[in-house]
Amino acid sequence: MTEALNIQGLTFAYPEQAPIITEISFVINAGERVGLxxxxxxxxxxxxxxxTGILQPTAGRLEIFSRPVKSGVFYPAVGMIFQHTADQLIxxxxxxxxxxxxxxxxxxxxxxxxxxxxxxxxxGITALLNRPPHNLSGGExxxxxxxxxxxxxxxxxxxxxxxxxxxxxxxxxxxxxxDPMNDQTMLIASHDLEFxxxxxxxxxxxxxxxxxxxxxxxxVMGNGSIMESHGLEVPHSLSATWHRHRxxx
Amino acid sequence: MTEALNIQGLTFAYPEQAPIITEISFVINAGERVGLxxxxxxxxxxxxxxxTGILQPTAGRLEIFSRPVKSGVFYPAVGMIFQHTADQLIxxxxxxxxxxxxxxxxxxxxxxxxxxxxxxxxxGITALLNRPPHNLSGGExxxxxxxxxxxxxxxxxxxxxxxxxxxxxxxxxxxxxxDPMNDQTMLIASHDLEFxxxxxxxxxxxxxxxxxxxxxxxxVMGNGSIMESHGLEVPHSLSATWHRHRxxx
Amino acid sequence: MHIPDGIISTTxxxxxxxxxxxxxxxxxxxxxxxxxxxxxxxxxxxxLTAAFFAASLIHIPIPPVSxxxxxxxxxxxxxxxxxxxxxxxxLLLQAVMFQHGGLTTLGVNACLMxxxxxxxxxxxxxxxxxxxxxxxxxxxLAFLAAFSAVAAGAIMAALLxxxxxxxxxxxxxxxxxxxxxxxxxxxxxxxxGTFTAMVVLFLLRVQPTLLxxxxx
Amino acid sequence: xxxxxxxxxxxxxxxxxxxxxxxxxPGLIILVFSFSLVQDLRLLPLLLLSSMIIYRLSALPxxxxxxxxxxxxxxxxxxxxxxxxxxxxTILWQFxxxxxxxxxxxxxxxxxxxxxxxxxxxxxxxxxxxxPLLTRTMRALxxxxxxTDLLLFSYRYIxxxxxxxxxxxxxxxxxxxxxxxxxSLKTMANVTGSLLVRSHQQAERVFQAMTLRGYGNGDQALPxxxxxxxxxxxxxxxxxxxxxxxxAQIFI
Ligand SMILES: Nc1ncnc2c1ncn2[C@@H]1O[C@H](COP(=O)(O)OP(=O)(O)OP(=O)(O)O)[C@@H](O)[C@H]1O
Ligand SMILES: Nc1ncnc2c1ncn2[C@@H]1O[C@H](COP(=O)(O)OP(=O)(O)OP(=O)(O)O)[C@@H](O)[C@H]1O
Ligand SMILES: [Mg+2]
Ligand SMILES: [Mg+2]
Numbered sequence: 001m002t003e004a005l006n007i008q009g010l011t012f013a014y015p016e017q018a019p020i021i022t023e024i025s026f027v028i029n030a031g032e033r034v035g036l037x038x039x040x041x042x043x044x045x046x047x048x049x050x051x052t053g054i055l056q057p058t059a060g061r062l063e064i065f066s067r068p069v070k071s072g073v074f075y076p077a078v079g080m081i082f083q084h085t086a087d088q089l090i091x092x093x094x095x096x097x098x099x100x101x102x103x104x105x106x107x108x109x110x111x112x113x114x115x116x117x118x119x120x121x122x123x124g125i126t127a128l129l130n131r132p133p134h135n136l137s138g139g140e141x142x143x144x145x146x147x148x149x150x151x152x153x154x155x156x157x158x159x160x161x162x163x164x165x166x167x168x169x170x171x172x173x174x175x176x177x178x179d180p181m182n183d184q185t186m187l188i189a190s191h192d193l194e195f196x197x198x199x200x201x202x203x204x205x206x207x208x209x210x211x212x213x214x215x216x217x218x219x220v221m222g223n224g225s226i227m228e229s230h231g232l233e234v235p236h237s238l239s240a241t242w243h244r245h246r247x248x249x
Numbered sequence: 250m251t252e253a254l255n256i257q258g259l260t261f262a263y264p265e266q267a268p269i270i271t272e273i274s275f276v277i278n279a280g281e282r283v284g285l286x287x288x289x290x291x292x293x294x295x296x297x298x299x300x301t302g303i304l305q306p307t308a309g310r311l312e313i314f315s316r317p318v319k320s321g322v323f324y325p326a327v328g329m330i331f332q333h334t335a336d337q338l339i340x341x342x343x344x345x346x347x348x349x350x351x352x353x354x355x356x357x358x359x360x361x362x363x364x365x366x367x368x369x370x371x372x373g374i375t376a377l378l379n380r381p382p383h384n385l386s387g388g389e390x391x392x393x394x395x396x397x398x399x400x401x402x403x404x405x406x407x408x409x410x411x412x413x414x415x416x417x418x419x420x421x422x423x424x425x426x427x428d429p430m431n432d433q434t435m436l437i438a439s440h441d442l443e444f445x446x447x448x449x450x451x452x453x454x455x456x457x458x459x460x461x462x463x464x465x466x467x468x469v470m471g472n473g474s475i476m477e478s479h480g481l482e483v484p485h486s487l488s489a490t491w492h493r494h495r496x497x498x
Numbered sequence: 499m500h501i502p503d504g505i506i507s508t509t510x511x512x513x514x515x516x517x518x519x520x521x522x523x524x525x526x527x528x529x530x531x532x533x534x535x536x537x538x539x540x541x542x543x544x545x546l547t548a549a550f551f552a553a554s555l556i557h558i559p560i561p562p563v564s565x566x567x568x569x570x571x572x573x574x575x576x577x578x579x580x581x582x583x584x585x586x587x588x589l590l591l592q593a594v595m596f597q598h599g600g601l602t603t604l605g606v607n608a609c610l611m612x613x614x615x616x617x618x619x620x621x622x623x624x625x626x627x628x629x630x631x632x633x634x635x636x637x638x639l640a641f642l643a644a645f646s647a648v649a650a651g652a653i654m655a656a657l658l659x660x661x662x663x664x665x666x667x668x669x670x671x672x673x674x675x676x677x678x679x680x681x682x683x684x685x686x687x688x689x690x691g692t693f694t695a696m697v698v699l700f701l702l703r704v705q706p707t708l709l710x711x712x713x714x
Numbered sequence: 715x716x717x718x719x720x721x722x723x724x725x726x727x728x729x730x731x732x733x734x735x736x737x738x739x740p741g742l743i744i745l746v747f748s749f750s751l752v753q754d755l756r757l758l759p760l761l762l763l764s765s766m767i768i769y770r771l772s773a774l775p776x777x778x779x780x781x782x783x784x785x786x787x788x789x790x791x792x793x794x795x796x797x798x799x800x801x802x803x804t805i806l807w808q809f810x811x812x813x814x815x816x817x818x819x820x821x822x823x824x825x826x827x828x829x830x831x832x833x834x835x836x837x838x839x840x841x842x843x844x845x846p847l848l849t850r851t852m853r854a855l856x857x858x859x860x861x862t863d864l865l866l867f868s869y870r871y872i873x874x875x876x877x878x879x880x881x882x883x884x885x886x887x888x889x890x891x892x893x894x895x896x897x898s899l900k901t902m903a904n905v906t907g908s909l910l911v912r913s914h915q916q917a918e919r920v921f922q923a924m925t926l927r928g929y930g931n932g933d934q935a936l937p938x939x940x941x942x943x944x945x946x947x948x949x950x951x952x953x954x955x956x957x958x959x960x961x962a963q964i965f966i
Contacts, residue, residue, distance in 0.1 A: 039416040040388050054922045074928040083414070087919040092846045092870055104928030134874045139289050148927070165332075165413050167288040167440050169480040191416050194485065231418040236443065236485030303884050323890045335912060336881040339904045341703040349901075353890025381704040383911045401889070502786035503836065504828030505793065508751040526860055537930040540860070542917040544867030545875070549913040551868070552876040553906050558894055576910065587865045591872070594840045594848065597778075598785045599833040601743070602750050663821065671800055689896075693903055700907030708914050 002030040003066060004156050004185040005051065010060035012043075012050055019058065020046050022209040028185065028202075030065075030155070035196035035217060036189040038206035039231045044189040045083060047206065048158050051187075052080055064156060076105050079154030083161040085145045089133035094125065094144050097133055101152045119151040123177060139170030146177070156185045163192045175199060193221055193235040205230060251279040252315060253405050253434040254300065259309035261292075261299055268307065269295050271458040277434065277451075279314075279404070284445035284466060285438040287455035288480045293438040294332060296455065297407050300436075301329055313405060325354050328403030332410045334390045338382035343374065343393050346382050350401045368400040372426060388419035395426070405434045412441045424448060442470055442484040454479060501606055501655065503599045510662035514606030521582050521612060528579040543580040551588050558689070565686055570651060571644025572694045574615035575622045576701075578711025585612040606658065614650040618643035619711065631706060633699055640698035645691035652683035728773030731842045734945040735851040741952035742768075742839045746832045748956035752963055755820065758827045760962075764955055765831035772838035782837060790829060797822045845869050854939070871913075879909055 005028040013019040020043040028034055036044050049055040051062065053071045062069045064078060082088045091097040095116060102112045120126045123143045128136065133144055142162065149157065163171050171192075178186070178199055190196050196203060196217060203220045205213040207230045213220045221227060222238040254277040262268040269292040277283055285293050298304040299311065302320045311318045313327060331337045340346040344365060351361045369375045372392045377385065382393050391411065398406065412420050420441075427435070427448055439445050445452060445466060452469045454462040456479045462469045470476060471487040506514075533539050550569050557566045574581045586608045593600045600607065621643040628635035656679035660672050701708045730738070745768075749761055769779070802817025843851075846866065853862040882905050887893075891901055 039418055040414075041386055049922065052922075052926055054925060072925075074925075076928065078926075080923075080926055082919065082923055084916075084919060086874065087916055088923040090867065090870060090920060090924060092866070096846065100929075101927035104930075132873070134870070137289050152927070161414065165289075165410065165440070167480070168482045169288055191414070231416070233417050298884075301888055303887070321887075323887070323892075325890065327888075329888055331881065331885060333881065336878060337885040339882060339886060339901070339908050341700050341904065341907070349886075349891075350889035353892070383704050383908065383915070397889070500786070500789070502789050502829055503746070503832035504750060504830075505789075505825050508747060511747070511750055522858075522861065526858060529860070535930065537860075537863075538921065540863050540867060541921040541924060542914065544864050545871050545913040545917040545920065546910065547864065547868040548871035548875045549909050551872055552879050553909060555876065556879075556894060556902070558896070558899075558902070560896065583861055583864055584868075587861065587868055590865060591845075591869060593836070594845050595872075596785065597782045597837050597840045599782075599829075599836045600786070601836045601839075602746050602832060663825070675796075675800075689899075693899060693906075696900055696903030697907045697910070700904055701910065704907065705911045705914060708910060 004028045004030045004032070004064065005187070006061075006063040006066075007051075008061040010050065010062060011058045012046060012055065013058055014046075019209060021050070023060070024206075024209075024211055026204065026211060026214065028187065030185050031183050032202055033184075033186040033200045034188070035200035035203040036187060036206060037191075037193065037196060037203060037221070037232065038189075038212075042206045043209060044206060045160055048080060048160055048187075048189065051158065052078055074104070076101070076152050077155045078158065079149035079152055079156070080158040081142070081145050081149060081160060081162055083164070085138070085141045086134065088145045088148070089141060092132055093129070094120075094131055094133050094136075095129045097144065098148045098151050101148055105152060115151045119147045122150070123147045124173070138165045139167065139173075142166065142170070142174070143177075146174075156187065159186070159188045159190075161190055162188065163190060163195050171195065193232075194237055197221065197235060197237065205232075207231070253277050253279045253281070253313065254436070255310075255312040255315075256300075257310040259299065259311060260307045261295060261304065262307055263295075268458055270299070272309070273455075273458075273460055275453065275460060275463065277436065279434050280432050281451055282433075282435040282449045283437070284449035284452040285436060285455060286440075286442065286445060286452060286470070286481065287438075287461075291455045292458060293455060294409055297329060297409055297436075297438065300407065301327055323353070325350070325401050326404045327407065328398035328401055328405070329407040330391070330394050330398060330409060330411055332413070334387070334394045335383070337394045337397075338390060341381055342379055343369075343382050343385075344378045346393065347397045347400050350397055354401060364400045368396045371399070372396045373422065387414045388416065388422075391415065391419070391423070392426075395423075405436065406430075408435070408437045408439075410439055411437065412439060412444050420444065442481075443486055446470060446484060446486065454481075456480070500600065501603045501610070501658070503602045506603065506606065506658060506662040508602075510658065511602045511606060514603065514609055516605070518582075518586060518605035518608040518612070521609065521616075522586060525579045525582040529583075532579065539580060543577060543584055546577060547584040547588055550584070551591065560685065560689070565689070567690055567693060568611065568648055568651065568686075569690075570611045570615045571618040571640070571647040571690060572697060574618035574647065575640060575643060575694070575698065576708055576711060577615075578619055579616075580711070581615040581619060582608070582612040585615060610651050610654050610658075613654070614647035617650060618647040621646065622709075630710075631702065633702060636702055636709075637695040637699055641691040641695040644694035645687045648683060648687035648690045649680065652680050652687070656680060728771065728842065729944075729948075730768075730772040730838060732944075733842075733948050734939070734941040735843055735847055736854055736939055737941060737945050737949040738839065738843070739848070739851055739855065741949045742835055744956045745952045746835050748959040749828055749832050749835070751960060752828060753824070754963055754966060755824065756966070757959060757962055758824070760959065761827060761831040765834040769834045769838050772842050774838060774841055778841065779834065779837060783833065786829070786833070790826065793825060794822055797825075875909065875913060878912065879905070882908060 008025045010021060010024045011019055012021045038044055050057055053069045053073060056071045064075065089097050091100055098116045098119065099112050102115060120129055123146060125143050125147060128140060133141060136144065162174060175198055188196065188200060200217050203217040204211055205220060212230055213226050218238060221235055224234050227234050257274045259270060259273045260268055261270040287293055299306055302318045302322060305320045313324065338346055340349055347365045347368065348361050351364060369378055372395060374392050374396060377389060382390060385393065411423060424447055437445065437449060449466050452466040453460055454469060461479055462475050467487060470484055473483050476483050529539060550573055554566055554569050573584060577584050589604055589607055622639050625635050625639050656676045660675055698709065752761060797818040798814055799812060800818065801821055802815035804816035805813045806816050807814040849862045849866045853859060886901060886905065892898060894902060
C-alpha cells in the first residue's frame with residue numbers, strides 16, 4: 001500500500017512560544033479519508049500548514065508520497081481548502097480563479113479551459129464561472145475553492161473546517177461531491193463531528209499537542225470517556241444508535 | 250405581556266433587486282427566546298439589519314418595545330452579535346472595547362469600570378481584559394463581543410450564527426452563559442439546530458422571503474415534512490428521541 | 499490634490515511619467531534587495547493598498563465642507579518602499595473605477611502623493627533614535643510625517659499649477675497663490691497628522707509589526 | 715460608493731469594446747498626449763470633433779460622462795474663478811478691483827476644451843476595458859509584473875474591504891457611535907487601525923493560499939493576441955490623427 005503521508009516525531013512552536021505540536025507521528029495510506037478532530041486552538045490548522053510546507057517544523061520528518069516536504073516548494077499533489085475560504089479566492093472572476101493554479105502548473109490554454117469546464121460541471125458551479133468570487137454566498141465560495149483545487153488533480157486533499165457557516169443543503173452537496181472520489185486521500189479537520197462521521201473512515205483526535213486517539217470514527221467518537229476527557233462530546237447520531245442498541249439488547 | 254418586537258407587513262429589497270423579504274408579520278413577547286432558522290441566503294442577516302434600523306424597510310411597520318424603529322437612531326435596548334465577530338471589535342484592548350458602548354451611553358467612569366468587571370467575570374474573560382481583541386481566538390472574540398453588548402444591558406439580544414467555528418467547549422460555555430438570563434428576550438439565527446433546540450423556546454423558519462413555520466422548537470424541527478420541504482433536516486437529537494419513542498412503544 | 503487632464507503642459511505630464519517611472523524602478527530595486535523574492539510582499543501590499551483606498555472614501559465633515567484624508571503619510575509609514583508602487587496602483591484603480599480621467603496626469607499625481615509618502619517613511623524611521631516601541635516619539639513622528647507629507651504635496655501641486663499651466667501671473671501674484679494654496683491645506687494637514695498619530699498609536703498597541711516596514 | 719457594476723461596464727458590443735486592447739491602449743494614450751500638446755486655439759474644434767467621434771464609437775450613453783465629470787469638474791471650476799481674473803496683463807473689462815484679463819480667458823478656454831476632449835477619450839477607454847483585461851494587457855506591453863500583480867490583487871480586495879469597513883461602521887453605530895465628525899476622530903482612527911490589522915492578518919492567509927497554488931511558479935498566460943485588420947486600422951487612425959495634431963501645432 002502506498003503511503004500518502006508519513007509524519008515522524010513532528011514538533012513545532014511559533015516563534016517565542018511554547019510548542020503547539022510535540023513529537024507527533026502517524027501514517028496515512030493512500031485512499032484513506034481521515035478526520036482530524038480537537039478543540040479550538042489544538043493546532044489543527046497549524047498541522048495543515050506544516051504538511052503543506054508553509055510552516056517549517058522545529059523537529060521531525062514529514063513525507064508526502066515518499067517525498068520529503070520542503071518549505072517553499074510547490075507540490076500540486078497537495079490541495080488545501082482553507083477555513084476562511086474567502087482568503088483563497090484571489091482572482092476577479094471564478095473562471096480566472098480556477099485557472100490560477102493550472103497556469104502556475106504550466107499547462108496550456110486549451111487544457112486549462114477543458115479542466116475548468118469539467119470541474120465546474122462536477123461541482124455544479126458552471127453558472128457562476130463569470131461572476132466575481134467575492135460576492136458569492138459562503139456555500140458557493142466553498143464550492144469554487146474546492147473546484148480550484150480539484151482541477152489541479154491533487155492526490156492528497158486537505159480541508160480545514162469545510163462545513164462551517166454552510167446550511168444543510170450545501171453540506172449535503174459537499175458530501176455528495178466528495179462521495180464518489182473513493183480513492184482520493186483526504187484529511188479533514190472539523191468541529192462538525194456528524195460530517196466527519198459521514199465522510200471519513202478513520203479519525204485522529206489532536207489535543208495538547210499530541211494525537212490522543214486514532215481509529216475507526218464510530219468507535220473513537222462513540223467512546224464517551226475519550227471524548228469527554230478531551231472536551232468533546234459524542235455526536236448525537238452515535239449516541240442514538242447506542243441508545244437503540246441498548247434498547248434492542 | 251409586553252411586546253418586545255412587533256413586525257407587521259415588513260417588506261425589503263436591496264436596491265435594484267427582487268424583494269428578499271415579503272410582507273412578514275410576527276410578534277415576539279418579552280422574555281421569549283426565538284430561534285431563526287432557514288437556508289443560506291434566506292435573509293436572516295438582512296432581517297436583523299432591518300430590526301436594528303440599519304436598513305430601511307421598503308414597506309411595513311417595525312416596533313421594538315412599542316417604539317417604532319427609526320433608521321440611524323441609537324437604541325441601547327437592542328444589542329446584536331455579528332456573524333463575523335471580528336468586524337465588531339474596534340478598540341485596541343478588550344477593556345476599551347467593552348467600554349466603547351458604555352461611553353456612548355453617557356455613563357460615568359466608575360459605573361463603566363464596574364460594569365466591565367461584572368460582565369467580564371460573567372463571560373469568564375477577565376484574564377483577557379488587557380489584550381488586543383484582534384489577536385484572540387474565534388471563540389474568545391465571540392465572548393468579548395457578547396460582553397460588549399451585555400454590558401450595555403440590552404433588553405433584546407440578537408445573535409447571528411453565534412456558534413459557527415466554535416468547538417464544543419466554547420459552545421457549551423456560550424449556552425451556559427445564556428442559560429441564567431431567563432427573562433432576556435433573544436433572537437438567534439443559526440444553522441446549528443441543536444444549539445437552537447437547547448437555547449430557544451420558540452422557532453421561526455424563514456425561507457423564500459416568508460415565515461414558513463412558527464412554533465415550539467421540538468415540534469417544528471421534529472417535523473420531517475416541514476423541514477425537508479425547506480431544504481433542512483430534522484436534527485439528530487430529535488430523530489433520536491423519535492427512534493427511542495418508537496422503540497419504547 | 500488631484501490634477502486633472504489638460505491643465506498642465508505636456509512637458510510636465512511627460513516629466514511626471516518619467517519621474518514616476520524612475521521612482522517605481524528605484525522602489526522595485528529596493529524591494530528586491532530587501533525581500534529577495536518580492537512576490538512575498540505582494541499580498542500584503544495589495545491588501546493594504548485596498549484598505550487605504552476603502553478608508554480614503556470616508557469623508558470627514560469640517561463645516562462647511564467635508565474633506566477626505568489623503569493617507570499619504572500613513573501609507574509611507576506602513577508600506578515603506580512599497581508606498582510608491584501602491585500609490586501608482588491606487589491612482590490607476592481610481593481612474594479606472596470612477597472613470598474621472600487623469601490618465602495624462604497619472605505620473606504627476608503619483609509623484610505628488612508618492613514622494614511625500616516616501617519622505618514620511620524616512621521621517622518616521624527616525625523613531626529608532628528614541629526607542630521604537632515608545633508611544634510618545636512614535637506619535638510625534640507620525641504626526642510630523644503625515645503633516646509634512648500633506649504640506650509637501652500641497653506645495654508641490656501649487657508650484658506645478660503655477661509654472662506648468664498656460665497662465666501668466668506676475669511674480670507677486672505667484673507668491674500669493676502658492677502661499678494661499680498651501681495655507682488652505684493647513685487644516686487638512688493638521689487633521690491628517692492628528693489622525694495618523696492616533697492610528698499609529700493603535701497599531702503600536704495591537705500589531706506593532708505593521709509599523710516595521712523598514713525592518714522587513 | 716463602490717459598486718461592482720460600474721467597473722469596466724464593458725460595452726463589449728461596440729467597435730471600441732472589440733478593439734484589441736493591446737493596440738487600443740497605446741493608440742489612445744498617444745492620442746490623449748497629442749491632445750494635451752495643443753496650444754493653438756484654432757486646433758480646438760478638431761480636438762472636440764475627434765473626441766466626440768471616439769465617444770460615439772464606444773457606444774456609451776451621454777449620461778455616463780455627466781455622472782463622472784463631477785470630481786475633476788470641481789477643480790476646473792476653481793480654475794475658472796482664478797484664471798480670467800488673475801492671469802495676464804491685457805485687461806478686457808474692469809469693475810472696481812476686479813479685472814477680466816485676456817490671457818487668462820484664453821488659458822481657461824484652452825484648458826477647458828482640452829480637458830473635455832481628453833476626458834471623453836479616457837472614459838471611452840476605461841469604460842470599455844474591464845480591469846483584469848487591462849492588467850494582463852499592461853503585462854503584455856512590458857509593465858513589470860510586480861505592478862500588474864499589485865493592481866490585480868488590490869482590485870480583488872477593494873470590494874471586500876469596503877464592505878468590511880461598512881460592517882465595522884455599522885457595529886459602531888449599534889453601540890451608539892454618533893457618526894463621523896471631528897469629535898469622534900479617535901473612534902475613526904480605531905476603525906481604520908482595525909481595518910489595517912485585519913487586512914494584514916488576511917494578507918498572511920492569502921499569501922499562504924497563493925503559495926499553495928504555485929504563485930510565482932509558472933508564467934501566467936497572457937491574453938491571446940489575435941488582432942484583425944480593423945484593429946490595426948483603428949490604431950493607424952489614432953496615430954495619424956495624433957501626428958496631424960502635433961504637426962499642426964508645430965508648423966501652423
Ligand atoms: N501566526 C501565529 N503566531 C503565533 N501563534 C499562533 C499563530 N497562529 C496560531 N497560533 C496559536 O497556535 C495555536 C493553534 O492554532 P490553530 O489555528 O492551529 O488551532 P486550530 O486547531 O486550527 O483551532 P480552530 O479549531 O479554532 O481552527 C493557538 O493557540 C493559536 O493562538
Ligand atoms: N448588500 C447587499 N446587496 C445586495 N444583495 C445582498 C446584500 N446583502 C445580502 N444580499 C443578498 O440578500 C440575500 C439574503 O442575504 P442574507 O445575508 O440576509 O442571508 P442569510 O439568511 O443571513 O444567509 P446565511 O445563512 O448565509 O448567513 C442573499 O441572496 C444575498 O446575496
Ligand atoms: Mg483552525
Ligand atoms: Mg447571515
